[in-house]
Amino acid sequence: MIILDQVLPYVMQIHQKMHLSRVFSVVWSHRRQAVVGLALLGLLALFAIGCGADTPQNTFDTKGEVAERQKDLFLIAMWPALAIMIAILGGTVLILIRFRRRSENDIPKQTHGNTTLELAWTIAPAILLFGLGIPMVAALWEIGRDPSPDAFQVNVEGQRFLWKFEYPELLDESGDPVVTFSEVNVPAGREVALHLTSIDVIHSFWVPKLAGKLDAIPGRTQTMWLRADEPGSFSGQCAEFCGLNHADMRLVMHALPVEDFEAWVDEVTGGGSSASAAGVGGDSGG
Amino acid sequence: MAGVAQAGNPLGRALRDVRHMAEDRYSIWSWIATVDHKRIGIMYGITAFTFFLIGGVEALLLRIQLAQPNSTFLDPDQFNRLFTMHGTTMIFLVVMPLSAAFFNLVIPLMIGARDVAFPRLNSFSFWAFLAGGIFLNASFFIRGNIFEGDIGAPGAGWFGYAPLTSTEFSPGHGIDFWILGLLILGVASMAGGFNFIVTILNMRAPGMTLLRMPLFVWMTLVTSFLIIFAMPVITVALFELLFDRLYNANFFNASVGGSPLLWQHMFWLFGHPEVYILILPAMGIVSEILPTFSKKPLFGYPFVVFSGVAIGFMSWGVWVHHMYTTGLGTVANSAFGLSTILIGVPTGVKIFNWLATMWGGSISIKTPLLMCAGFVTMFTIGGLSGVLHTMVPSDFQQQDTYFVVAHFHYVLFGGSIFALFAGVYYWFPKFTGKLLGEGLGQLHFWLMLIGFNLTFFPMHISGLLGMPRRIYTYQEGFGFDTLNMMSTVGGFIIAASMLVFITNFISSLRNGEKSGRDPWDARTLEWSLPSPVPNYNFKEVPVVEARDAFWYTKYRENEEGVVVRIEGAAADDEEDDGEGGHGIHLPSPSYFPLIAAAGLPIIATGLIYDPALVAVGVATTMIGVFGWAIEPPTERR
Numbered sequence: 073m074i075i076l077d078q079v080l081p082y083v084m085q086i087h088q089k090m091h092l093s094r095v096f097s098v099v100w101s102h103r104r105q106a107v108v109g110l111a112l113l114g115l116l117a118l119f120a121i122g123c124g125a126d127t128p129q130n131t132f133d134t135k136g137e138v139a140e141r142q143k144d145l146f147l148i149a150m151w152p153a154l155a156i157m158i159a160i161l162g163g164t165v166l167i168l169i170r171f172r173r174r175s176e177n178d179i180p181k182q183t184h185g186n187t188t189l190e191l192a193w194t195i196a197p198a199i200l201l202f203g204l205g206i207p208m209v210a211a212l213w214e215i216g217r218d219p220s221p222d223a224f225q226v227n228v229e230g231q232r233f234l235w236k237f238e239y240p241e242l243l244d245e246s247g248d249p250v251v252t253f254s255e256v257n258v259p260a261g262r263e264v265a266l267h268l269t270s271i272d273v274i275h276s277f278w279v280p281k282l283a284g285k286l287d288a289i290p291g292r293t294q295t296m297w298l299r300a301d302e303p304g305s306f307s308g309q310c311a312e313f314c315g316l317n318h319a320d321m322r323l324v325m326h327a328l329p330v331e332d333f334e335a336w337v338d339e340v341t342g343g344g345s346s347a348s349a350a351g352v353g354g355d356s357g358g
Numbered sequence: 359m360a361g362v363a364q365a366g367n368p369l370g371r372a373l374r375d376v377r378h379m380a381e382d383r384y385s386i387w388s389w390i391a392t393v394d395h396k397r398i399g400i401m402y403g404i405t406a407f408t409f410f411l412i413g414g415v416e417a418l419l420l421r422i423q424l425a426q427p428n429s430t431f432l433d434p435d436q437f438n439r440l441f442t443m444h445g446t447t448m449i450f451l452v453v454m455p456l457s458a459a460f461f462n463l464v465i466p467l468m469i470g471a472r473d474v475a476f477p478r479l480n481s482f483s484f485w486a487f488l489a490g491g492i493f494l495n496a497s498f499f500i501r502g503n504i505f506e507g508d509i510g511a512p513g514a515g516w517f518g519y520a521p522l523t524s525t526e527f528s529p530g531h532g533i534d535f536w537i538l539g540l541l542i543l544g545v546a547s548m549a550g551g552f553n554f555i556v557t558i559l560n561m562r563a564p565g566m567t568l569l570r571m572p573l574f575v576w577m578t579l580v581t582s583f584l585i586i587f588a589m590p591v592i593t594v595a596l597f598e599l600l601f602d603r604l605y606n607a608n609f610f611n612a613s614v615g616g617s618p619l620l621w622q623h624m625f626w627l628f629g630h631p632e633v634y635i636l637i638l639p640a641m642g643i644v645s646e647i648l649p650t651f652s653k654k655p656l657f658g659y660p661f662v663v664f665s666g667v668a669i670g671f672m673s674w675g676v677w678v679h680h681m682y683t684t685g686l687g688t689v690a691n692s693a694f695g696l697s698t699i700l701i702g703v704p705t706g707v708k709i710f711n712w713l714a715t716m717w718g719g720s721i722s723i724k725t726p727l728l729m730c731a732g733f734v735t736m737f738t739i740g741g742l743s744g745v746l747h748t749m750v751p752s753d754f755q756q757q758d759t760y761f762v763v764a765h766f767h768y769v770l771f772g773g774s775i776f777a778l779f780a781g782v783y784y785w786f787p788k789f790t791g792k793l794l795g796e797g798l799g800q801l802h803f804w805l806m807l808i809g810f811n812l813t814f815f816p817m818h819i820s821g822l823l824g825m826p827r828r829i830y831t832y833q834e835g836f837g838f839d840t841l842n843m844m845s846t847v848g849g850f851i852i853a854a855s856m857l858v859f860i861t862n863f864i865s866s867l868r869n870g871e872k873s874g875r876d877p878w879d880a881r882t883l884e885w886s887l888p889s890p891v892p893n894y895n896f897k898e899v900p901v902v903e904a905r906d907a908f909w910y911t912k913y914r915e916n917e918e919g920v921v922v923r924i925e926g927a928a929a930d931d932e933e934d935d936g937e938g939g940h941g942i943h944l945p946s947p948s949y950f951p952l953i954a955a956a957g958l959p960i961i962a963t964g965l966i967y968d969p970a971l972v973a974v975g976v977a978t979t980m981i982g983v984f985g986w987a988i989e990p991p992t993e994r995r
């Protein structure tokens with residue numbers, strides 16, 4: 073509403089200064105461009121809807137290093153893609169207007185091609201695309217590295233239809249690793265190594281604000297790492313269709329501030345073995 | 359006459375009688391026994407469109423369920439089965455056979471042939487496709503009363519990832535129907551693929567060198583090669599899965615050393631070429647319509663041809679981009695990321711060439727052209743979101759979200775379906791002698807364009823907001839609500855556009871404006887024939903002197919290089935009503951392809967329920983095959 077209050081006087085001024093009928097006739101004669109403009113406005117409106125609401129799985133509202141890197145890479149590709157999209161859509165509409173058939177007897181020049189031009193629009197996209205390939209591969213190697221040895225270790229097991237989390241470094245009073253279901257606690261600000269597997273079908277582990285997904289596959293254990301840059305509770309869910317209640321296979325990752333995390337560790341380990349969390353990393357097998 | 363039609367024995371006489379019935383062009387038997395590529399094309403088209411409506415209804419049910427959070431319109435089981443059938447139907451029973459419909463209708467005419475190389479094999483392809491389609495959809499009824507919500511049907515997604523498809527996780531027979539249905543459809547596609555390769559390579563009119571072939575013929579050739587190489591791959595995968603399910607073969611069972619990822623490799627090694635099987639024919643159609651409606655030849659014909667061929671080859675080296683999140687490692691992901699980037703180049707080339715074709719033309723803005731413009735623009739959006747997907751690390755975020763759903767609908771609906779409708783509006787007059795209504799056509803186009811974008815554009819956003827695909831519902835508070843409601847409303851607008859199309863189709867068929875031979879001032883040989891095309895196609899086999907063969911019988915360049923119409927060329931003599939066809943030998947109608955195809959679903963049903971039926975099915979197919987082999991030709995006229 074504030075925006076409206078600020079904008080409205082200007083609109084009124086423009087309204088008074090310009091002859092409205094002329095504006096309308098201009099708009100009408102450019103109605104196809106207007107359609108394109110409206111479509112773009114609609115696009116912006118969609119983003120506004122997206123950003124305005126509460127969006128706990130928004131891949132653009134990143135809270136961790138990996139997701140941040142992925143978002144940046146996406147934007148590197150998205151802006152040129154949007155520009156090309158607008159150019160080609162606009163170009164098509166303009167071509168249709170400019171070269172529309174005016175008389176049935178018109179026979180245009182029969183151009184068969186132009187090798188220079190065609191080579192140009194073969195090579196230019198190739199250069200542009202390989203230009204995208206460089207940051208892509210760079211980011212891939214960065215994200216795809218092994219987790220650092222002092223990362224907090226969690227073994228993740230997908231089961232239809234919930235997530236089981238085992239903390240190999242945290243042993244409870246009877247000496248078994250601590251286990252939680254559907255909710256996982258990790259220290260904020262510290263790297264977390266997740267070792268994924270499944271006991272039944274393929275699932276995919278995904279906490280959008282922290283990192284992209286990796287599949288949990290029966291018979292294999294594979295590792296990803298992520299880091300929550302700030303404390304918070306981050307929503308995630310299984311992203312590989314796994315059957316009946318796939319939609320309900322949700323999880324929450326709680327990235328706890330150091331004191332809270334230590335308090336939780338003390339609680340689950342009975343206070344005695346919290347040292348192991350800071351000690352040697354657990355066995356990384358599943 | 360020799361063979362089965364011995365006049366003496368009663369079986370022989372009955373067979374002869376039933377074949378005589380097929381000689382009457384107006385009897386239903388003449389359709390059932392037809393080997394005429396045009397009739398087979400029409401049957402392909404109508405059947406595929408019927409499946410399109412079924413798949414569309416499935417989509418609407420899914421959209422109603424997703425319109426609001428926590429909806430209970432469908433239960434999760436119904437939802438899973440419906441989306442599986444929606445995907446499987448749209449790919450195998452709609453876009454592929456609609457393309458096949460155009461191959462059948464148009465290819466022999468474009469290359470100046472009287473039929474395809476193997477007319478009875480062609481008829482077999484159609485019946486096997488119909489058998490596979492019915493078999494697959496029969497799975498809806500295997501679990502009880504479908505009207506009380508007990509729907510059968512497979513429910514593991516159109517790409518049926520192992521081990522979800524195992525008997526342990528997918529009990530019941532839905533998956534078996536899916537496997538066997540796809541196998542039957544594979545037989546149909548393979549037969550069609552071989553047929554069109556041989557037809558295109560061997561049956562071209564004199565003078566039609568490879569580089570004079572219309573673009574649609576080229577794209578059909580590439581597609582047919584992709585079909586005959588890709589189908590065997592999925593056939594092997596499906597057989598392994600079938601053996602896993604029926605005989606505990608354990609190809610994909612990790613607990614005894616099998617590999618779930620093996621399925622994905624094989625499926626996508628088929629699946630990516632399949633994407634091009636779905637889109638190359640559409641590109642071919644657009645490459646015919648744009649030049650005709652711009653009154654200009656296709657810009658850079660060799661570039662468009664070679665980029666199509668290049669796509670065909672490269673499509674074999676990118677399948678891992680469907681598997682980025684399976685953890686194949688950074689080296690594999692980098693390599694396939696780069697190869698996928700590479701395949702974007704020939705696709706881009708085509709888009710620029712299409713725009714350059716229109717540039718400087720005299721563009722007649724009628725429905726076929728509008729549909730093509732829709733194709734070029736929507737496919738561009740789908741191609742660009744595809745480029746975003748090649749960015750492996752960021753694809754870790756988009757994989758399996760609605761962003762992907764948006765992407766491939768822009769390619770397969772915005773691309774293939776728009777182009778296929780363009781083809782319908784363009785070639786309808788050739789086979790009916792009447793034009794489709796232009797007013798309703800444009801209404802259809804605009805409704806479809808608006809509905810399509812309203813449905814699928816918001817899915818980009820819901821995907822980026824973290825909505826995974828294939829979830830039967832979502833909760834409030836994720837920002838998905840409004841976007842999903844928009845998608846649902848859009849879906850119904852698309853449905854409305856289909857009603858407009860059906861109305862237009864039926865009313866134009868009844869009392870559409872007469873088209874004459876060449877309503878669009880077109881460039882390829884089919885337009886030199888009367889509309890509808892007589893059953894023998896060409897009275898005299900044409901001699902081709904140039905690319906755009908028909909155009910150069912109508913126009914030439916004068917001394918100043920200006921194009922002028924040749925006086926009196928290609929006069930519109932509609933009087934040619936088949937009388938000129940005396941003495942042209944045509945293949946005889948035959949029931950045996952139908953019989954051979956009918957055995958296939960019987961074998962499939964037997965494999966699931968009762969081995970005795972397998973014997974019946976094999977016997978049926980054998981009767982069909984042997985009858986086919988020894989059937990004598992009938993004399994005509």
Ligand SMILES: [Cu+2]
Pocket residue numbers: 230232233274275276310311312313314318321
């Ligand atoms: Cu799951």
Ligand SMILES: [Cu+2]
Pocket residue numbers: 629630633676677679680
């Ligand atoms: Cu692909």
